[in-house]
Amino acid sequence: MTSQKSYKTFTVEITNKVAHIIFNRPDALNSMNVDFWHEFPSVIHDINNQSAARAIVISSRGKHFCSGMDLAVFSENKSDTNIELGRKQDQLRRLVLKLQDCFTVLETARMPVLMAIQGGCIGGAVDMVSAADCRYCTSDAFFSIEETKLGMTADVGTLQRLPKLISMGLVKELAYTGRRMPAAEAKQAGLVNHVYDDQQSMITAVLAIAAEIAARSPLAVTGCKEMINYARDHSVSDSLNYMSVWQSGMFQPQNDMMEIFKAKAQNRAPEFEELTQIDTTKIF
Numbered sequence: 001m002t003s004q005k006s007y008k009t010f011t012v013e014i015t016n017k018v019a020h021i022i023f024n025r026p027d028a029l030n031s032m033n034v035d036f037w038h039e040f041p042s043v044i045h046d047i048n049n050q051s052a053a054r055a056i057v058i059s060s061r062g063k064h065f066c067s068g069m070d071l072a073v074f075s076e077n078k079s080d081t082n083i084e085l086g087r088k089q090d091q092l093r094r095l096v097l098k099l100q101d102c103f104t105v106l107e108t109a110r111m112p113v114l115m116a117i118q119g120g121c122i123g124g125a126v127d128m129v130s131a132a133d134c135r136y137c138t139s140d141a142f143f144s145i146e147e148t149k150l151g152m153t154a155d156v157g158t159l160q161r162l163p164k165l166i167s168m169g170l171v172k173e174l175a176y177t178g179r180r181m182p183a184a185e186a187k188q189a190g191l192v193n194h195v196y197d198d199q200q201s202m203i204t205a206v207l208a209i210a211a212e213i214a215a216r217s218p219l220a221v222t223g224c225k226e227m228i229n230y231a232r233d234h235s236v237s238d239s240l241n242y243m244s245v246w247q248s249g250m251f252q253p254q255n256d257m258m259e260i261f262k263a264k265a266q267n268r269a270p271e272f273e274e275l276t277q278i279d280t281t282k283i284f
Helices: 034-050 070-074 087-106 125-129 146-150 158-164 168-177 183-189 198-213 216-235 236-250 255-263
Strands: 011-014 018-023 055-061 113-117 120-122 134-138 141-143 180-182 192-197
Touching: 018 070, 018 198, 034 070, 034 087, 087 125, 087 168, 113 125, 120 125, 120 158, 125 141, 134 183, 134 198, 141 198, 146 168, 158 168, 180 183, 183 192, 192 198, 216 236
Parallel strands: 018 055, 055 113, 113 134, 120 141, 134 192
Antiparallel strands: 011 018, 141 180
């Protein structure tokens, strides 16, 4: 099971259908080293494919949530300098797409992903949290599109997803200047759902929200995620049409709805079937 695997950059705890991924390199400010880029999409895929949880919470240990890309990653890209320039740049393009996919998995996962952020959320960490369903932070948290201050353009999702979460003008200001956006401003802008006094109260509250999600029908919740993400990227007309198609296939009132009615009548919590597991090794 996913919860029994060993990872170098984080730990995974799965309890009562909630997966809690905890970055555990506090001395390195939880920077995204080479191991992270291999392990992170893998664990999300595992939880999703195995239907191992109904909600995912991502947090970290230490003063800062995540300082973004570990600079050592750049030295790992030991491309042959003798490669023809056009082919070398094509290789770089494919690397960027691969890194983008590492965070797109948060959107394509069938279960909601909740971020619990303390201290700094910097550079690549902003790319990551922008792809999550919900964000929560402590009062000392701040967000920074750090890439601009390093002389490059953020390229792993921030500039594409952040304008869907906060105003375009604010995104441009943050991107052009690289300044830090504090927790209070992030809350006012709508980037985070709630600000907590300290990390422990935040973790407790976010895990409670995840538990509430996990108590709902996983089919209904994944339908909400699918429809909301689709509506974000399409017109109202297209989204309504897709909703009708989704509902015509997924709405099965004799199952989850009847279980809810029975549970209420019997004064107990409803029990739902998990989403089917996905076997990526087979076609049929």
